[in-house]
Amino acid sequence: MPQVIRTDRAELDLINILVHLGRHSRAASDRFADEVDRICQRLAELPGLGAVREDVPGGVREFTIGNYILFYRPIDGGIELLRVLDGRQRITPRHLS
Numbered sequence: 001m002p003q004v005i006r007t008d009r010a011e012l013d014l015i016n017i018l019v020h021l022g023r024h025s026r027a028a029s030d031r032f033a034d035e036v037d038r039i040c041q042r043l044a045e046l047p048g049l050g051a052v053r054e055d056v057p058g059g060v061r062e063f064t065i066g067n068y069i070l071f072y073r074p075i076d077g078g079i080e081l082l083r084v085l086d087g088r089q090r091i092t093p094r095h096l097s
Helices: 010-025 025-044
Strands: 003-006 061-065 068-075 078-086
Touching: 003 010, 003 025, 010 025, 010 078, 025 061, 025 068, 025 078
Parallel strands: 003 078
Antiparallel strands: 061 068, 068 078
């Protein structure tokens, strides 16, 4: 089974998002967490599904879930999840370095 490695920054991003969602709805927070896990596993199986970020070196790709964007890098045997950011903000390469 392909692996999903989460960076510390991605973990912190997810914690902050889940806390925010949980303030409004515990069920929404749980659904988002499950969706992120499901999508990450799918991306680990098929890392080419996401769009390439041409403005960021190192083969960084992105995949959108609702208002949020998963930023990841294909690695041997899966993906490395780099960040999970709110897509409503202006995301620059600085956010991903």
